[in-house]
Amino acid sequence: MKTLSELVAEHESPLLDDRGFITKLTLLLILIVFLSLYLIFSGVQLTKGLDEYPHSRSLKEVEQQINGKSVTLDVAEDEFSDLEAFERQMENLERVSYPKEEKRVSRPAVHRSTNTKKRILITSSHVDSFALLKKRFQRSHNPVYSMALAKRLYKRKAYKKALKWALITNEIDHSNEESWILFAKAKVKLHQKKDAINALMAYLQMQDSSKVRAVLNDIVKNRI
Numbered sequence: 001m002k003t004l005s006e007l008v009a010e011h012e013s014p015l016l017d018d019r020g021f022i023t024k025l026t027l028l029l030i031l032i033v034f035l036s037l038y039l040i041f042s043g044v045q046l047t048k049g050l051d052e053y054p055h056s057r058s059l060k061e062v063e064q065q066i067n068g069k070s071v072t073l074d075v076a077e078d079e080f081s082d083l084e085a086f087e088r089q090m091e092n093l094e095r096v097s098y099p100k101e102e103k104r105v106s107r108p109a110v111h112r113s114t115n116t117k118k119r120i121l122i123t124s125s126h127v128d129s130f131a132l133l134k135k136r137f138q139r140s141h142n143p144v145y146s147m148a149l150a151k152r153l154y155k156r157k158a159y160k161k162a163l164k165w166a167l168i169t170n171e172i173d174h175s176n177e178e179s180w181i182l183f184a185k186a187k188v189k190l191h192q193k194k195d196a197i198n199a200l201m202a203y204l205q206m207q208d209s210s211k212v213r214a215v216l217n218d219i220v221k222n223r224i
Contacts, residue, residue: 057206059170059183062199143172143179150182159189175207181215188224 130152137145150165163186170179180203187196200216203209218224 058174059167059179059199062202063167141172143169143176146172147176147178147182150179154182154186154189157189159186162186163190177203177209177212181212184215184219185224188219193219 130149133145133149133152136142137149146165146169150162150169153159153165154162163183166179166183166186169176170183173179180199184196184200187193187199196219197216200212200219203212204216215224
C-alpha cells in the first residue's frame with residue numbers, strides 16, 4: 001500500500017506540469033501581443049504620408065491637394081502654343097550649339113557639305129517629332145502621345161512642361177504608371193521632393209508596383 005506522501009506526490013506532479021505549460025503559454029501570448037503591436041506601429045509609420053491623400057485616385061487630385069491646382073485637357077491648346085515656342089527655342093539652341101567645322105586640307109569639301117546637311121536633318125527631325133506628337137494627340141487624345149511628349153520634355157529638362165503633360169496623360173488614364181513616375185521625377189527636379197514622395201505613396205496605396213517602389217526608394221535616397 002502506498003504511503004500518504006507518495007499519494008500526495010502523484011497528485012502534485014500533473015499540477016506542476018500544468019503550471020509550467022500555462023507559464024509558457026502566457027509568455028508566448030505576451031510575445032505575440034508585442035509582435036502585433038510592433039507590426040501595427042511599423043505599418044502606421046510606413047503609411048503615415050498616405051493620410052494626406054486618403055481619397056486620391058489620380059494625379060489631378062494629388063496636385064489639387066498639394067497646390068490647389070491641376071492641369072486638364074481644357075488647357076491643352078495653351079500647352080500646344082507653349083510647345084511651339086519651345087520647339088523654336090530648342091531649334092535655335094541646337095543650331096548654335098553645333099561647333100564650326102575647321103577647314104582641313106585632308107578632308108574633301110564635298111564631305112564637309114554632306115556632314116552639314118546631315119546635321120540640319122537631325123535638327124529637323126527633333127522639331128518634326130514634337131509636331132507629329134502634338135498633331136496625333138490633338139486628333140486622338142491618346143495618352144501614348146501625351147506621355148511621349150512628357151518624356152521628351154523631361155529629357156530636354158523642361159520639367160514644368162513635362163509635369164503638366166504627365167498630368168494631362170494621367171487625367172486620360174489614371175492607372176498610367178509612367179505618368180505617376182514621370183510626375184514624381186519632375187517634382188524632384190523642381191525641388192519639390194515631398195510632393196514627389198507623397199504622389200508615389202498615393203499610387204502605392206491604390207496599387208502595388210515594384211517599379212514605383214524602386215523609383216520611390218531612389219527619390220528617398222537622393223538618387224534622382
